[in-house]
Amino acid sequence: MKNLFKICRNSLATIVCATAAIAMISTPETAFAKKKKNIGIQLYSVMDAVNKDPKGSIERLSNMGYNVFELVQWGGNEKVFGLSAEEFKDICSKNGAKIVSTHSGIQEDTSKEEEIMNNWRKLFEIQKACGGKYFVIPSYRVDYTTKDVKQMCDYFNRVGKIASEYGLKLGYHNHSNEYKNLKDSDKVMWEYMVENTDPKYVCFEMDVYWCTKGGKNPVEYLKKYPKRIEILHIKDDFVIGESGTIDFENIFKQFYKNGMKDYVVEIETPKSIREKTNADGSKYSQAQISDEVFKAAQKSQEYLNKAKFVK
DSSP: OHHHHHHHHHHHHHHHHHHHHHHHHHOSSSTTSOOOOOOEEEGGGGHHHHHHOHHHHHHHHHHHTOOEEEEEOGGGOSSBTTBOHHHHHHHHHHTTOEEEEEEOOOOOOGGGHHHHHHHHHHHHHHHHHHTOSEEEEOOOOOOSSHHHHHHHHHHHHHHHHHHHTTTOEEEEEOOSGGGSBOTTSSSBHHHHHHHTSOTTTEEEEEEHHHHHHTTOOHHHHHHHSTTTEEEEEEOOSSSTTTSSOSOHHHHHHHHHHTTOOEEEEOOOOOHHHHTOBOTTSOBOOHHHHHHHHHHHHHHHHHHHHHOTTOO
16 A cells, blocks of 8 residues: 555656646746846837837837837927827837837027926927837037036926926936037037036936047946936947847946846947848839838847856
């Protein structure tokens, strides 16, 4: 009887273990399943396609593995790619994606201070409805003098304070020119901006490509200003990682060390793609150009997804 009990007990254990093993193989949501990375993309990359077909474009990017989006609202457009904020957010949610930020801006005009601040409030209301947490100024016209840049910083502080009322953090996105010295100082303009804006209301979205092209090292700036750079633009000549000129590994490692995690891919369409021709000599259509960028987005996502230094 004891032997029979032992056999039954062992058989039962075997069945339980086998059943558990099958469950782990068939169920992705196990403790052993690979964690899905949050990989974002700035929708400016494929803006023409998103404008024409927001639902189809979001589905296409989501199927690639992008699950975080940064928007574009140029000109203070109250619509988000032709849709209400709620409609666009719903499309993203249904595809398992969230909105982290948007790009837009309003130039200061001291003679219309109240009107401009009210327009900012309208933009912040839209972004709040989308569910994002950053509102990034993608560029700003300013004379690169200490006086004018200081005035710009003061303006950003005022706008950032209003953004905070909506639960948003105002950000600034750089290109390469911000890494030049001010005209009347040996201070780098971007450094001056960081040091003359209020960290409570203003952060920086570092475009690591343009920082590198501006002759500076993104990693060194991440070390120097660890709490001011809260979001990154991950960019390359075209496909992320292909040029070999951007130190993505150490950029990500330092960014994570700083306690930050938000980043989005941005793909600029190179001249070689814009001027590409078909076999008959005709120029690529906008749809063909967009398709090339989608392919680059796919390769970029695969690169980041495979990279061990990307969490």
